[in-house]
Amino acid sequence: MRRQLAMVFLATTALPALSAPVLWDVSAGGNGHYYDFVQASVDWDTALAAAAAASHLGQNGYLATVTSAAEQAFIFTAVSSQLAWIGGSDRETEGVWKWIDGPEAGQIFFGPGAPSGAYSNWGAAEPNNCCSGEDYLQFAFSGAGLWNDHGGPGNSGQLNSYLIEYGAAPVQVTLPGSLALIAMPLLALSYRRRV
Ligand SMILES: [Ca+2]
Numbered sequence: 001m002r003r004q005l006a007m008v009f010l011a012t013t014a015l016p017a018l019s020a021p022v023l024w025d026v027s028a029g030g031n032g033h034y035y036d037f038v039q040a041s042v043d044w045d046t047a048l049a050a051a052a053a054a055s056h057l058g059q060n061g062y063l064a065t066v067t068s069a070a071e072q073a074f075i076f077t078a079v080s081s082q083l084a085w086i087g088g089s090d091r092e093t094e095g096v097w098k099w100i101d102g103p104e105a106g107q108i109f110f111g112p113g114a115p116s117g118a119y120s121n122w123g124a125a126e127p128n129n130c131c132s133g134e135d136y137l138q139f140a141f142s143g144a145g146l147w148n149d150h151g152g153p154g155n156s157g158q159l160n161s162y163l164i165e166y167g168a169a170p171v172q173v174t175l176p177g178s179l180a181l182i183a184m185p186l187l188a189l190s191y192r193r194r195v
């Protein structure tokens, strides 16, 4: 028994360190979403999948989408000021930065096609698409919480922690029409189970 307990302990301590999600309270001017910094060492796609697989109090997780100065300030001061992947990428069209997941999936926030007033928080000279190509969004690249483009295809192999946001809106799923007809009832069932 003691040996089994020791193995369970070892398995538990090997998991990524999860902190308690932090609420951005509506009464404090927030959006009612929860945020969680996950200490890890993963590439952006792994972080995207891990965030999408996470849920908290019945809300689906996604890599954080930071769409206002107030949200940026809340995360940086109340959740984490550490380097982390968040949900933006320009891998589809170089220089066109979109939110990839969450309620804002598909929305351009920087570059050609970005709506006037769209929020971004790049560091000086970023995004610079350095090193033969950087297509993924890093939060808190500098001490002031500024953003950087990082990761592949040129600057590949870059590993970071990540920030999950848990929002009320359903996660958007893009599937071919026939697949969607099959998948939607399954997704609804899976969502009911989680709630
Ligand atoms: Ca790029």
Ligand SMILES: [Ca+2]
Pocket: 126, 127, 128, 129, 130, 134, 148, 149, 150
């Ligand atoms: Ca960069």
